[in-house]
Amino acid sequence: MRISPKVAQILAVAVLGAATLLTLVVLVFVIVFVLVKGLPGVTWQFLSTAPLDMGKSGGIFPTLVGTVLLPLLAIAIALPLGVGTSVYLTEYTRENRFTQALRFGTDCLAGIPSIIFGLFGFIFFVVMLRMGWCLLSGALTLAIMVLPTIIRTSEEAIRAVPNAYREVSFSLGATRWETVLRVVLPNALPGIVTGVILGIGRSIGETAAVIFTAGSSLRMPTTVFDSVRTMSVHFYILAREGISNENAYATAAVLIISVLLINLVAYTMMHRFIAKRAK
Amino acid sequence: MNQPPPIKIAIKNFRVFQGKEEALRGVTLDVPANRVLGIIGPAGSGKTTFLRALNRLNDLSPDTHIEGQVLLDGEDIYHPEYDVVSLRKRVGMLFALPVALPMSIYENVVYGPRLSGIRKRAQLDEIVERSLTSAFLWDEVKDRLQMSGLRLSGGQQQRLCLARVLAMDEAEVILLDEPCSGLDPISTAKIEDALTLLKSKYTIILVTNNTKQAARVADDTAFFLLGELVECGPTKKIFTVPDDKRTNEYVTGRFG
Secondary structure, three states: OOOOOHHHHHHHHHHHHHHHHHHHHHHHHHHHHHHHHHHOOHHHHHHHHEEEHHHHHHHHHHHHHHHHHHHHHHHHHHHHHHHHHHHHHHHHHHOOHHHHHHHHHHHHHHHHOOOHHHHHHHHHHHHOOOOOOOOHHHHHHHHHHHHHHHHHHHHHHHHOOHHHHHHHHHHHHOOOOOHHHHHHHHHHHHHHHHHHHHHHHHHOOOHHHHHHHHOOOOOOOOOOOOOOOOOHHHHHHHHOOOOOOHHHHHHHHHHHHHHHHHHHHHHHHHHHHHHHOOO | OOOOEEEEEEEEEEEEEEOOEEEEEEEEEEOOOEEEEEEEEOOOOOOHHHHHHHHOOHEEEEEEEEEEEEEEOOOOOOOOOOOHHHHHHHEEEEEOOOOOOEEEHHHOOOOHHHOOOOHHHHHHHHHHHHHHHHHHOOOHHOOOOOOHHHOOOHHHHHHHHHHHHOOOOOOOOEEEEEOOOOOOOHHHHHHHHHHHHOOOOEEEEEEOOHHHHHHHHEEEEEEOOEEEEEEEEEEEHHHHHOOOOOHHHHHHOOOO
């Protein structure tokens, strides 16, 4: 029996609406659950003091610092490499076997579980290069992990820049590099920022790869060769070892709020940038 | 007084291949300085390919190669050691679709000068006013130079593109690829007026789908058909007593 288009339309709206609603409910539930359980423990004291007794009491200040520094350093390493690669792939080479292989490689890299990156980082940076568990080992590992995301999103953003802009730039006597700097990158920036946000999100939430490479020291890092503990790792250890459920939830609440804040700030910055150019 | 004008660009048995297809089949043509050369012909006759060959924009498309010579002031622009960047500064181009870069009107105009290393604000300001005035756009935009070029109308954007070319101190030749195809009659008239004034300083090559435009603006006219140059001569002659039957049929509107 054929369903009449009218009924099909109603059904479609119902099904799609239900899917959206379900997604939203799950999302809101997770956030609300963590916030309700965790927020009571989040005080200024909790944020600004060091943990005592392995985190059973005291605050999370060093892990807060670690959570800021580690992704920041990782992005600082991955961003120039990733954007450089995508500019090279899109602007300086024609599509050929080599670029296809490279793209296939990055896609595969994106699908590898983070624990494998952690293991690689541990064997290569921590052991082979004798860097030990430290901020730098962790940042390098995370950088490799987020590189595919940054390359892919930047590449798509760069491809989306109209070819006419490039032609105009060339016709006005610009070299390829000048065209990349003045026309291509500024117009691809919103897309690149999206990749960076995704990368930051992934590295903030990362636990497995970080434990293996940055360690889990509760001391305050003073150089990139010190071990750090991020909030995700702290949360994992508190919960896993049954040290303190309240502090684990409080840490999780801070983590969620930080991620939300980062996204908010990044999107605001991006919109301000776009608005400025379209004035 | 009756001395023939000096030759700005000499094209000698010039061929362009796009993949296996021969888009331009051996064109030989002299472009005299300080005149407007109109190029007419039906779609697919190689007009645009010809134009884009003159500032080597064809280089950007894959599997394009050329044979023959294009001499600008006697120098072969396809010589391996010829500097393409300086060529494009000397030979500016306007595209069929006006493309304002997504930046302010001011920045659009000074794009070329900035590339040439001009930094002084006063000098840039002077360039902006002079170029926009020559492109008949100054009065319309002088109070909003910081506005995005994308917010101008199509006709204004095309004049902005013209100003962008005129802003380049090095520019000697202006190539126009059907610059008025999407424009209203008033904008078209403004562009045509600008061209008529500009030919004292520049050599202008105008590809157009509109034979009337060639008749109005061009001193000489060349007729292209299927990748070949059929004939070239003074515009009046091409439009009244052309040598070739096909030219006559085209300009009288019997085909194309």
